[in-house]
Amino acid sequence: MSKILVIDDDQDICLLMNRFLTKNGYEVETAISGLLGLKKVKEFKPDLLLTDFKLGDIDGSEVLKKAKEMMPNLPVIVITGYSDIKVAINVMKMGAFDYVTKPLFPDEILLNIKKALKTETVNEDSSKVTKSKAKNKEANYIFGKSAIAKNLVKQVNLVAPTNFSVIIYGESGSGKEAIAKTIHKKSKRKDGPFVAMDCGAISNELAGSELFGHEKGSFTGAIQQKIGHFELANGGTLFLDEVANLSYEVQVSLLRVVQEQKVKRIGGNKEITLDVRILVASNEKLTEAISKGKFREDLYHRFNEFNVEVPALRERGNDVFEFADYFLKETNAELEKNVKGFSEEVRKHLLDYPWYGNLRELNNVIKRATLLTEGELIEAASLPFEIVNHEKMLFSEKKEETDKSSTPANTGSGHLKMAASEAEYQMILEALKKVNFNKSKAAALLDIDRKTLYNKMKRLKI
């Protein structure tokens, strides 16, 4: 029976999740603060951690970091509000398995939990699993038809058959790992292992032994021999995601291993000869990391035999529909549903929204919308408020900025009614944002009843 720890400062959510997950066959523990939660990570040793981001004491990123220090392979799902999508992107960079947005839908959480528990982490015997997963993904890989996508395909096809190291740049969630897998699958090494390591998620102390392995007893805590990722990837490809996060000392050892194509486990004497192709990814330019003193220039030159830019989803134009159809098909299969497509209004939002979290965000939005859809088409009502209203919210943010620099004297004249509506619009939007778009809470904050709030939102087209 898998063990799940739920951390949420809302007692009711803890209670509900406990009941729901227990009913679904999990052993559950809950904690109502970050610090209590961390104590339970140590004692309960969960197989999965589900944590809210906004906790009473420390925040979700702190919980994630500390929990990963204690249990590096623990999958962590973080709960955020949709208005905090940038928070979600950051926790993903820090090694969260996934994020879910509020309001919570138990079925969606269950789906994520099952996926997280099924995904095997790279360890001594998992290189085969990684191999077969890469095969599946390649069959379903969507390239898109936009000019920018065609250019990406050209670059991938060009570099894949060579033995070049490649730096893959791209925003979070844009598909860097998917590109790395594709390069591997199109290379002569395709029958060898593809091993991925997320350098953003791992502490400095552990990064060395994850990469190079260690012998039993080589340091306190090394209770067993560990085979490093280089050895696991021998004969295949090693993908180092967020490579600029490795400490300077680890970078020194990494350079030596890459240059000599030989590795010694920490505390060991035997040299193991390697044949490993290295692909790395970063969402900041490594040249910038060099100028900040975060990344070694010699290592950069080793890796920079070729580089590939994965475009942001917002730059791919109509490709968004191809991805959306693909994610819908996948979700239909997963949920045994038969949602046929998207309404015209939804298609418009898919195209207009800036997708800060790229393909990962699109995938999550489509999953939830599919779950909520009972008819044949996904309608705008199943999309998050922030996506449907993003233009208004952008406008309100811009307006806030201009308002800060304006004085009553220079704001010009206007109609009194318009000014009153505008003020009302701003106050309602602010209140909604403050309470994560919970309408009951927003009504309480504004000291009006829910019905009045609904009417005003309708009139003001919020």
Ligand SMILES: Nc1ncnc2c1ncn2[C@@H]1O[C@H](COP(=O)(O)OP(=O)(O)OP(=O)(O)O)[C@@H](O)[C@H]1O
């Ligand atoms: N071309 C593609 N076709 C279908 N799905 C894709 C494609 N590229 C990426 N995905 C999906 O989008 C999600 C994000 O992709 P991926 O993990 O490769 O992004 P990333 O840039 O490596 O993210 P991060 O910056 O967080 O490491 C994954 O669920 C992946 O399966």
